[in-house]
Amino acid sequence: MSEQIGDVQGPGQGLARGLVHFWMGLGEYEQAGRLLDQAWALRAQVKARDEWLMLRLYGYLASAKRDYGRARDYYTQALACTQRIGDSFAQSLIEERLGEAYLEMGELDTARHFLEQSLVGFRNAGAGEYEALSLFHLGRTLTLTGQKELASQMFGEGLGLAQHLGNHQQAEEIQAALRSLTARDSITSMRQNHGLFQVSR
Numbered sequence: 001m002s003e004q005i006g007d008v009q010g011p012g013q014g015l016a017r018g019l020v021h022f023w024m025g026l027g028e029y030e031q032a033g034r035l036l037d038q039a040w041a042l043r044a045q046v047k048a049r050d051e052w053l054m055l056r057l058y059g060y061l062a063s064a065k066r067d068y069g070r071a072r073d074y075y076t077q078a079l080a081c082t083q084r085i086g087d088s089f090a091q092s093l094i095e096e097r098l099g100e101a102y103l104e105m106g107e108l109d110t111a112r113h114f115l116e117q118s119l120v121g122f123r124n125a126g127a128g129e130y131e132a133l134s135l136f137h138l139g140r141t142l143t144l145t146g147q148k149e150l151a152s153q154m155f156g157e158g159l160g161l162a163q164h165l166g167n168h169q170q171a172e173e174i175q176a177a178l179r180s181l182t183a184r185d186s187i188t189s190m191r192q193n194h195g196l197f198q199v200s201r
Helices: 011-025 029-041 048-064 068-085 088-104 108-125 128-144 148-165 168-200
Strands: none
Touching (some): 029 048, 048 068, 048 088, 108 128, 128 168, 148 168
């Protein structure tokens, strides 16, 4: 599940970012990367508040190419930028992306840490759609750590938010995760019952 990346301030940077999204949408990651490199080369002309957005886009591009280690590095730099400028909402956005990157890398404790941090920030900001995103990935993380009851709770909260906001795509993804979790529980229960049956024989 992904979320849209906001526009950089200024028409030139906004156009560049729009073109990057266009090429990424076509799967032309190399072309997108070249455009982003050109924008980054002009970063001296970019406001300090916008540098984190460009780093975030580099991370987003790396994630699309499944290079999660590189994505993590870009997001880490972006996080430092958001902390430096004191933008708490931007910090939450980056923490969510870091959580996703660590989740894909299998570093579940670190993923949970960043996702929980982002969740607090989104709740404080009243950003329901982003809150649902963090809840979704928290549910995924908790599923993998075996905390299925808590994972189900996160999925349920995220689903309620997505439905309330009318975000049908997000709701469908969360419902699919819930169905998968329920199916896993059913399989586990069947195996346990089968084992008890064999022992009783």
